[in-house]
Every structure is written in C-alpha cells, then in structure tokens.
Amino acid sequence: MQEESTTPVDWVALRKDFPTAENFCYLNLANKAILPRSVEQSMQSWMKDIYENAGELAFSMGEIEKTREAVADLYGAPPECISLIKNTSEGVNIVAQGFPWNEGDNVVISEFEHENNTFPWRHLERRGIEIRMAKPGEDGRVTIDQYRDLIDSKTRILAVAWVVYGNGYRADLKALSAFCHEQGIKIMVDGIQGVGILSTPFSELGVDVLISGGHKAQFSLAGAGFMYTTPEMTQMLMPPYAAKYSFNTLDRTVQAPELETDAHRFEYGNPNFLGTWVQRRSAEYVKSIGLENIEARVCELTTYLIEAADKHQVQVRTPRPWAERAGIVSLDLGQHAGDAVNALKAQDIIVAEKDGHLRTSMHFYNNEEDIDRFMSALQAV
Ligand SMILES: Cc1ncc(COP(=O)(O)O)c(C=O)c1O
Numbered sequence: 001m002q003e004e005s006t007t008p009v010d011w012v013a014l015r016k017d018f019p020t021a022e023n024f025c026y027l028n029l030a031n032k033a034i035l036p037r038s039v040e041q042s043m044q045s046w047m048k049d050i051y052e053n054a055g056e057l058a059f060s061m062g063e064i065e066k067t068r069e070a071v072a073d074l075y076g077a078p079p080e081c082i083s084l085i086k087n088t089s090e091g092v093n094i095v096a097q098g099f100p101w102n103e104g105d106n107v108v109i110s111e112f113e114h115e116n117n118t119f120p121w122r123h124l125e126r127r128g129i130e131i132r133m134a135k136p137g138e139d140g141r142v143t144i145d146q147y148r149d150l151i152d153s154k155t156r157i158l159a160v161a162w163v164v165y166g167n168g169y170r171a172d173l174k175a176l177s178a179f180c181h182e183q184g185i186k187i188m189v190d191g192i193q194g195v196g197i198l199s200t201p202f203s204e205l206g207v208d209v210l211i212s213g214g215h216k217a218q219f220s221l222a223g224a225g226f227m228y229t230t231p232e233m234t235q236m237l238m239p240p241y242a243a244k245y246s247f248n249t250l251d252r253t254v255q256a257p258e259l260e261t262d263a264h265r266f267e268y269g270n271p272n273f274l275g276t277w278v279q280r281r282s283a284e285y286v287k288s289i290g291l292e293n294i295e296a297r298v299c300e301l302t303t304y305l306i307e308a309a310d311k312h313q314v315q316v317r318t319p320r321p322w323a324e325r326a327g328i329v330s331l332d333l334g335q336h337a338g339d340a341v342n343a344l345k346a347q348d349i350i351v352a353e354k355d356g357h358l359r360t361s362m363h364f365y366n367n368e369e370d371i372d373r374f375m376s377a378l379q380a381v
Contacts, residue, residue, distance in 0.1 A: 009293045011364060018365040025349040025370045030165055030193055030328050030361035032215050032222075039219060042281040046274050059273050061245075067280035071226050074283045074291070076201020080262035081234070083227045084276055088192050091211030091227040092120040092159070094266055095188050098237035105156045106130035108185075110142045112164045117190040121159060130154075140167045140319055144179050157186045162194035162210070166354045168318040168328030168361075170194065177206030186233065192216055192225075197298050197327045197363070199291035208233040214275065217327065217363055219282035224275025227266060234263055243268035289364065297364045298327050304368055305329050305360060308375045317357055331358045343381040349374050 015021050020034035049058040057063055064084060072079040085091050096107075097120075107121050111133050121131045132150040136142045147158060158180050163170045173189060180187040188209040195210075196217025202210055210228040214220025229237065239246055239259065245267045247257045259265040286294070299322050306329055309316050315332040318325050333340055337358035341351055351374070352359045360374065 007290065007293065009289060009297070009364075011297060011367065014289065015365050015367060021365050021370075023348065025347075025373050027360040027362060027366065027370065027374055028350045028352050029216060029363045030168075030359060031352055033196075033217060033219055033363060034365065035219055036282075036285065036365075038285050039221075039278055039282060042278045043274065046277045058277065059270075063273075063280070064271055064276055067276040067283070070280045070283040070287070074287045075195065075228070076203050077228050078203070080264075081202075081228050081230060083229070083263035083266040084271060084279070085211075085225055085227050085266060086223050086272065087116075087213035087225045088114075088190055088211050089116040089120065089213075091209070091225070092117055092188070092190065093123075094227065094240060095157070095159075095209055095211075095237060096120045096124055097240035099157065099186075100236065100238070101127065101129055101156065103128040104130070104154055106132050106152070106154050107157045107159060108132045108134065108147055108150045108155055109159045110134040110136060110146075112136050112142060112166060112169070113159065113161055114165050114190060117159055117161060136169075140169050140317055141324070142169070142171070144176065147176075147179075151183055151185065155183070155185050157188055159188045159190070161190045162192075162198070163326045163328065165193050165328070166359070167330045167357075168193075168325050168359070170198075170319075170324050170326050172323065173200075173205045173207055177208075181206070186236075193328065194326050196286060196291075197295060199295045202228050214279055218279070219285065220279035221272075221275040224272050224279045226279075227263070229263055229266075231262070234265065235261070237266075239265050239268075241268045245269070245271075294364050298362055301362045301364075301366055301368070301371065302327065302329050305362070305371045305375075308371055312375060312379060314378070327363060328359060328361045330354065331360070333358055340378065340381050344374070344377055347377055349377050 017036035018034050026034050046058050068079045068082050072082045134142050134146045160171050177187050186208040189207045191210045191212040195212040208230050213225040215222040246265045248260050249257050306316050317330040317332050336356050337353045341353045
C-alpha cells in the first residue's frame with residue numbers, strides 16, 4: 001500500500017451508493033458484497049439495450065473485450081492474461097484438469113483453504129495425484145517453512161488463498177512466489193478475499209495464476225469472475241473445455257485447429273453477458289475510487305475494529321500487521337459463535353460464523369458507526 005499516493009475520498013458520500021447500508025450493519029463482505037446503485041443501473045442499461053437496440057451491445061463479444069480490458073486495467077495485468085470465467089471453482093478446475101501431470105506428482109495446499117480450493121484438487125486423487133495439506137500454526141499463519149516440509153521433487157503446484165476466508169490471514173504472495181519458483185513449482189492463488197481490496201498489481205505479485213469469483217469486493221455478479229494466467233502458464237494449461245471461442249479459427253473443417261495462444265483459450269461458448277456487463281462497469285467504479293484508497297480505508301476500518309475488540313477484551317484471531325490481513329477480522333468469543341451471530345442478525349447486524357468463531361468483514365461502504373454498533377451489541381448478547 002502506497003500511503004503517499006492516496007487522495008482524499010468522500011467515504012460518506014460513497015456509502016450513500018449502497019442502500020443496504022442504510023438498513024443493515026453489514027459486516028459480511030467475505031460472504032458477499034452488498035451492491036451499489038451503479039450495479040442496478042448497469043443491469044437496467046443491459047435490458048434497455050435489449051428493448052431498444054435488440055441486444056446489439058448486450059450480446060456483443062466486443063463488449064466482452066471491453067470487460068477484459070477494464071479488469072486488466074484495474075488489477076494491473078495485461079488483458080491477454082485475463083480470461084473471463086464463472087467463478088473461483090471454475091478457474092481452479094481449469095488449472096487442476098489442464099496441468100500436464102505425471103502420475104505420482106503432488107499438489108501442496110493448506111487446511112486453511114476454502115472447499116473450492118480444496119475439492120478440485122481432491123478430485124485429482126483418482127488420477128494418482130497426491131494432495132498434501134499444510135497444518136496452520138497456532139498463530140493463525142502458514143509459513144514458508146510449513147510448506148517447505150511438504151514439498152519434494154514431485155511437487156508441481158502450491159495452491160494458496162491470498163486471504164484466508166476463515167481467520168483472514170493474508171499470504172505474502174511475493175515471498176511465496178519467489179520461494180515456489182526457486183523450488184521449480186508453480187503457484188496458483190485463490191484471490192477472491194483479496195481482489196477489490198488489495199492494491200498490489202497482479203503482475204508485481206509474481207504468481208502464475210490468480211483466480212477470483214465476482215460476488216465479493218469487486219461488485220461483479222456471482223457467475224462473472226476472472227482468471228489471471230501468465231503467458232507461460234497459459235501455454236502450459238490444456239483447457240479442459242474448448243469450443244468456438246477457445247480456438248484461433250472459426251473454420252470447422254480445418255485440420256488440427258489451434259487453440260488461442262492467450263487466455264481466450266479458457267473461454268468457450270456464449271459468456272455471461274449480463275454478468276460481464278456489470279463486471280466491467282463495477283471495475284470502472286472501483287477504479288474511479290482507486291484501489292489504493294480502498295486498501296487504506298479498509299485498513300483503517302479493520303484496525304478500528306481490532307482496537308475496539310482489544311478495549312472490550314474480545315480476542316482477535318486475525319494476525320495484526322496490515323501486511324498479514326485484509327478485510328476480515330475474526331474474533332474468538334471463547335465459545336461457539338453461532339448463537340451470537342444469530343442474536344446479532346435479529347438486530348440487523350450481519351456477521352458470519354466460521355470455524356466456530358465470529359467473522360467480520362468490511363469494505364469501504366462500512367464506517368466507524370457500524371463497528372461501534374456491532375461492538376456494543378456484541379457486549380449485550
Ligand atoms: C477463499 C474462497 N474461495 C472461493 C470462494 C467461492 O468460490 P466460487 O467463486 O467458486 O463460488 C469463497 C467464498 O465464496 C472463498 O471465500
């Protein structure tokens with residue numbers, strides 16, 4: 001985060017873009033984002049094009065390219081490295097199914113990973129690929145040394161969350177990428193809990209693949225996500241699905257049709273036109289606010305919550321340095337958090353229970369009053 005490059009943003013005015021924030025104390029971004037009015041306007045403009053223009057733009061592949069460019073521009077990646085795919089699971093499956101495995105190879109993940117960055121790998125076990133799971137430390141981190149203990153000459157991929165959905169721990173992707181490449185293995189990132197909040201350009205992270213579904217901090221729709229693959233990784237992966245848009249020819253009779261050389265190869269039939277329409281406009285909306293500003297604001301809000309938890313002697317499970325967390329702060333209530341989550345919900349305070357603990361998660365639409373309201377209600381439940 002480059003503090004000096006941030007510019008003042010009117011967060012009070014921006015919060016007004018989110019009608020849900022008026023009705024709820026919504027601290028559950030890690031589940032799904034509440035959406036700004038601009039998303040409703042985007043959906044309406046898509047329908048308007050169907051009514052008034054017979055869907056000329058609404059179903060246009062040219063518009064899809066504009067979405068690719070907007071996503072690439074926002075997250076600091078070349079457009080040819082971005083494929084527009086459904087969700088995280090689809091991307092992880094493209095990597096898992098498309099990688100040139102040899103029997104006996106292994107993949108290293110950790111017990112922190114979400115189901116959707118675990119089961120696509122477990123599915124490979126029936127093909128003779130071994131899945132090795134690092135056990136996180138008591139301090140809520142998975143270190144390079146913990147991964148190192150599992151890696152051997154048959155390890156081909158390390159698959160890791162940018163930000164862990166349970167306790168909110170953020171991996172140091174630059175260090176992990178350098179480590180993986182020294183070991184001669186590829187690194188694939190489940191980025192969904194970091195994308196839209198963290199500002200480091202993808203091309204500076206050093207990772208081979210970064211995938212994100214759309215329905216969290218990007219303000220896209222579920223079903224409209226993306227995958228970033230480096231040119232080398234793009235070439236290495238054989239798309240598990242291929243159709244019209246995966247090939248560089250539309251001639252159905254050509255001998256040995258060739259796959260697209262860039263990330264288009266992972267796309268196939270008609271895309272999610274409405275979802276990508278929204279995805280582009282939401283990428284432009286996030287860009288207009290600035291990812292660095294968003295990161296700085298989310299850092300401020302989450303730090304405020306951590307300090308409030310300290311004041312009320314509620315134990316914080318998330319590692320504290322900003323470099324090791326993002327929008328999630330997980331709290332240990334000393335008992336299973338399910339009842340507290342339900343009691344808060346009855347007061348329109350929306351948080352989640354994960355691993356038996358209470359998870360809060362924030363975006364720039366939250367404010368300090370949300371956190372005060374949550375904390376005082378928590379004391380009373
Ligand atoms: C870390 C993580 N990965 C993946 C997902 C979701 O996967 P998908 O985008 O395939 O629905 C979530 C939550 O929805 C998540 O928190």
